[in-house]
Amino acid sequence: MSRVPILSLASVEKVYKTGHHALKGVSLEVHQGELFALLGPNGAGKTTLIGIVTGLVKKTSGTVLVSGIDIDRDPARARAHVGLVPQELSTDMFETVWDTLCFSRGLFGKPKNPEKLEEILRDLSLYDKKNAKIMTLSGGMKRRVLIAKALCHEPSLLFLDEPTAGVDVELRRDMWKVVDRLRRGGMTIVLTTHYIEEAEQMADRVGVIHGGQIVLVEETSTLMKKLGQKKLFVELEEPLLALPEALASAGVELAAGGLKLIYTYDAKAEKAPLEPILRALDEAKVTLKDLQTKQSSLEEIFLNLLKGTNQS
Amino acid sequence: MNTGAIIAIYRFEMARWFRTIAQSILTPVLSTSLYFIVFGSAIGSRIEAIDGVPYGAFIVPGLTMLSVLTESVSNASFGIYMPRFSGTIYEVLSAPISSLDMVLGYVGAAATKSFILGLIIMTTARLFVPYSIEHPLWMIVFLLLTCVSFSLLGFSIGLWADGWEKMQIVPALIVTPLAFLGGSFYSIQMLPEPFRTLTLFNPVVYLMSGFRYSFYGQGDLGPTLSLALLAAFGGACLALVLWLLETGYRIRQ
Ligand SMILES: Nc1ncnc2c1ncn2[C@@H]1O[C@H](COP(=O)(O)OP(=O)(O)O)[C@@H](O)[C@H]1O
Ligand SMILES: [Mg+2]
Numbered sequence: 001m002s003r004v005p006i007l008s009l010a011s012v013e014k015v016y017k018t019g020h021h022a023l024k025g026v027s028l029e030v031h032q033g034e035l036f037a038l039l040g041p042n043g044a045g046k047t048t049l050i051g052i053v054t055g056l057v058k059k060t061s062g063t064v065l066v067s068g069i070d071i072d073r074d075p076a077r078a079r080a081h082v083g084l085v086p087q088e089l090s091t092d093m094f095e096t097v098w099d100t101l102c103f104s105r106g107l108f109g110k111p112k113n114p115e116k117l118e119e120i121l122r123d124l125s126l127y128d129k130k131n132a133k134i135m136t137l138s139g140g141m142k143r144r145v146l147i148a149k150a151l152c153h154e155p156s157l158l159f160l161d162e163p164t165a166g167v168d169v170e171l172r173r174d175m176w177k178v179v180d181r182l183r184r185g186g187m188t189i190v191l192t193t194h195y196i197e198e199a200e201q202m203a204d205r206v207g208v209i210h211g212g213q214i215v216l217v218e219e220t221s222t223l224m225k226k227l228g229q230k231k232l233f234v235e236l237e238e239p240l241l242a243l244p245e246a247l248a249s250a251g252v253e254l255a256a257g258g259l260k261l262i263y264t265y266d267a268k269a270e271k272a273p274l275e276p277i278l279r280a281l282d283e284a285k286v287t288l289k290d291l292q293t294k295q296s297s298l299e300e301i302f303l304n305l306l307k308g309t310n311q312s
Numbered sequence: 313m314n315t316g317a318i319i320a321i322y323r324f325e326m327a328r329w330f331r332t333i334a335q336s337i338l339t340p341v342l343s344t345s346l347y348f349i350v351f352g353s354a355i356g357s358r359i360e361a362i363d364g365v366p367y368g369a370f371i372v373p374g375l376t377m378l379s380v381l382t383e384s385v386s387n388a389s390f391g392i393y394m395p396r397f398s399g400t401i402y403e404v405l406s407a408p409i410s411s412l413d414m415v416l417g418y419v420g421a422a423a424t425k426s427f428i429l430g431l432i433i434m435t436t437a438r439l440f441v442p443y444s445i446e447h448p449l450w451m452i453v454f455l456l457l458t459c460v461s462f463s464l465l466g467f468s469i470g471l472w473a474d475g476w477e478k479m480q481i482v483p484a485l486i487v488t489p490l491a492f493l494g495g496s497f498y499s500i501q502m503l504p505e506p507f508r509t510l511t512l513f514n515p516v517v518y519l520m521s522g523f524r525y526s527f528y529g530q531g532d533l534g535p536t537l538s539l540a541l542l543a544a545f546g547g548a549c550l551a552l553v554l555w556l557l558e559t560g561y562r563i564r565q
Contacts, residue, residue, distance in 0.1 A: 016565060017565070051565070054405075054406040055405055055564070056402055056406055056564060056565070058560055058564050058565065075408070076408035076409070076410070077408065079406060079407060079408045082406070084402065084403075084406050086399070086402050088399050090399030090400045090402065092398075092400055094328075094331060099327070102320075103323075103324050104403060105320075106316050106317060106319060106323075107314075107316075107317045107320050107321070107403060107407035108314075108316070108317070108407055108408060109314040109315065109316035109317050109408065110316065111316070149403065153407075
């Protein structure tokens with residue numbers, strides 16, 4: 001299956017007026033119909049990246065194509081494809097839900113289409129609030145109004161900037177459902193988050209951004225497999241000439257001329273994954289000098305990510 | 313040009329005004345009435361006619377301009393400053409809208425409001441002093457051009473300001489003094505030198521004079537010169553606004 005990139009960034013740089021280098025050579029492709037999660041701690045550059053694509057931030061250099069349209073060459077035509085739900089809850093408070101949707105659609109120069117707007121409101125369970133003033137709505141509903149506003153010009157690419165940040169568990173589930181329904185309707189979605197579980201739950205692919213750089217882009221399933229990987233290093237007093245059968249069949253490898261055993265395992269998938277290995281070592285009557293486990297380098301990245309998240 | 317967007321912004325801005333329509337209309341009606349009671353009737357009856365025009369009638373164009381000027385500036389500056397301040401501007405900035413579309417929507421609405429306001433004030437004034445308008449077409453042209461150019465000025469203030477103080481500072485320190493010293497309550501012929509000459513550097517003087525000409529067929533300076541200067545001022549404001557928008561000054565990071 002050949003997939004068309006609906007969004008493509010090449011070597012995008014952003015240096016703010018303050019001198020802060022927020023994006024450092026970001027290159028990225030998002031495919032038609034996928035849900036792409038941009039995962040990174042606060043200050044990683046997620047909002048900056050979205051701002052550049054949607055026209056809120058001027059990039060310093062690099063190229064951005066939306067549906068093949070260069071945003072420098074034809075910004076209006078490129079933006080017509082894009083819907084944006086910003087990180088901050090900013091809406092006009094005194095307007096009704098219906099009026100604000102009509103305004104949003106109008107801004108994109110689209111002719112009136114009440115049926116479409118009704119459909120969007122129903123999908124977001126907002127239909128019975130259509131004549132309510134926005135200030136009377138709960139926080140969760142306000143966020144859904146923002147999504148509705150972003151959808152009402154019928155974009156083909158939707159950006160959701162931290163849709164679940166600072167939201168309680170129930171609302172987060174609610175939001176996941178909304179996003180899932182959109183995705184199944186064929187919408188291409190790029191969402192940002194600093195929750196690993198959120199990316200894991202929802203995304204087809206995950207891009208990790210850190211310090212303004214894309215650290216990796218991976219299918220979610222592959223990433224999760226890699227993430228769970230750990231290595232056990234066992235140093236022996238005396239070299240082993242051959243691996244005992246029980247260890248060999250478990251996938252243990254011999255290294256350093258028989259002085260070292262290496263075992264790669266999935267720390268997440270099994271319960272007590274080291275149990276059988278340790279027992280086999282004991283049965284083989286080898287003398288241990290040292291024991292060590294290590295996370296994959298990816299895991300370290302994520303630990304750093306989490307640290308960043310907890311600090312904020 | 314994105315006509316749909318221009319209409320959407322224009323409607324939104326007008327709706328904002330209509331939500332507080334009572335206040336929007338009552339305030340100027342009340343303050344004009346007060347001016348005419350105090351200056352027109354009480355004090356004005358003791359001031360002699362200026363160039364054959366009774367003082368009460370003489371101040372009608374000046375008072376109208378004074379309100380239209382300040383309202384244009386404040387309406388247009390708040391119209392763009394508020395969405396910048398609250399963050400809702402993101403929607404306009406991420407839509408397929410050119411700088412000119414934005415100006416037409418926001419400034420168009422602000423100018424419409426102050427134009428209506430001008431008409432309301434002139435109507436209210438008619439209740440207190442009898443006056444007639446000798447050149448109605450000139451009057452409309454002057455009023456309209458003033459609304460548009462000072463709304464453009466206000467819009468640029470709203471784009472430039474990064475705090476409430478700055479929103480107040482230009483109107484308070486520049487626009488209001490210039491307007492008051494622009495001959496709204498007197499003819500510049502009444503000023504002693506060197507103030508009379510100094511006054512000629514105040515752009516509002518030309519405006520007042522031109523507007524008064526359209527009422528009474530006479531002014532301190534010719535209407536054509538007034539019109540030309542006002543148009544040049546409007547053009548400069550438009551250029552400033554477009555430049556601010558195109559460079560993304562304080563709205564696109
Ligand atoms: N307008 C701005 N001026 C200067 N620095 C900014 C501006 N906006 C964001 N930054 C900085 O750029 C970095 C990336 O910010 P942002 O894109 O908002 O990160 P994220 O959305 O991943 O939390 C941060 O260090 C932030 O402080
Ligand atoms: Mg952010």
